[in-house]
Amino acid sequence: MDRTGGGPMSIRKLATHAAAAGALALAAVQFASPATAQNVTIVVPFSAGGGTDITTRSMQEEMAKSLGSNVVVKNTSGAGGTIGVVIPPSVPMILYAVIAQESVAKLFISGILPGLAMGGGLVAIALYQGYARSYPKGAPLSLRTIGRSFVSAFWGLMTPVLILGGIFSGLFT
Structure with missing residues (x-):
């Protein structure tokens, strides 16, 4: 790949430019709105393009109709994003267990109560x-x-049960 800037654009660079353009477009819409004080801002504490972001953005239009005001969805990985690290099964918890040579099962059990709180x-x-x-x-x-919602989401809801069941039964290590 040509690094002098004359070659094809990398996927990472293209995604960065697309995200910047989207942020600028959102900012332009935000400041052009006459009812800026009546905006409802939803902060999604996870990265853009994830399941939570997609679900929130799919509800954005219906919420705007229902509330009668603009609904703005923002993605930040701030304080609310830490809940994903605490609630098992979480990859950072597994990585910590491997590095610190701790029991993954004990870490998962210790993360349940703080995550629920x-x-x-x-x-x-x-x-x-x-x-x-x-x-x-x-x-x-x-x-x-x-x-109906429970039936359609059954396997997704069973994922933590399968993972924790596999760990406690000894099938997964």
């Missing part, structure tokens, strides 16, 4: 903000809708 705190903050700002409630969910 952090998640509970985030839910409490979200509920408080929703009530304090008087956000409208969505349509109530029926048991049928919840059941």
Whole structure:
């Protein structure tokens, strides 16, 4: 590959330029909006393009209609991003266990309670903000809708059970 700048652009450089262009476009939309004070900002604490980002962006338009204001989705790996490291199974926890020669199973068990506490705190903050700002409630969910969602997500929900079950049974080391 030509490093003088005359050759084809690398994928990493192309992705960087695309992300910068997207950020500039988002900033232009943000500052052009007359109702900047009424924007709802959703901070996704994970990298752009991940499952959480895609899910949040798919809800963005419906939320904007429901709330009657602009909805802005921002990706940051700030304090909220640490919850992904704590809740098992997490790759950083496995890497730490390998480097420190600790038990992966014990680390996973020790990460459950702090992860649940952090998640509970985030839910409490979200509920408080929703009530304090008087956000409208969505349509109530029926048991049928919840059941269908559970069935369609069954294998994804079983992944931690399979991983932890494999570790505790001795199938995975």
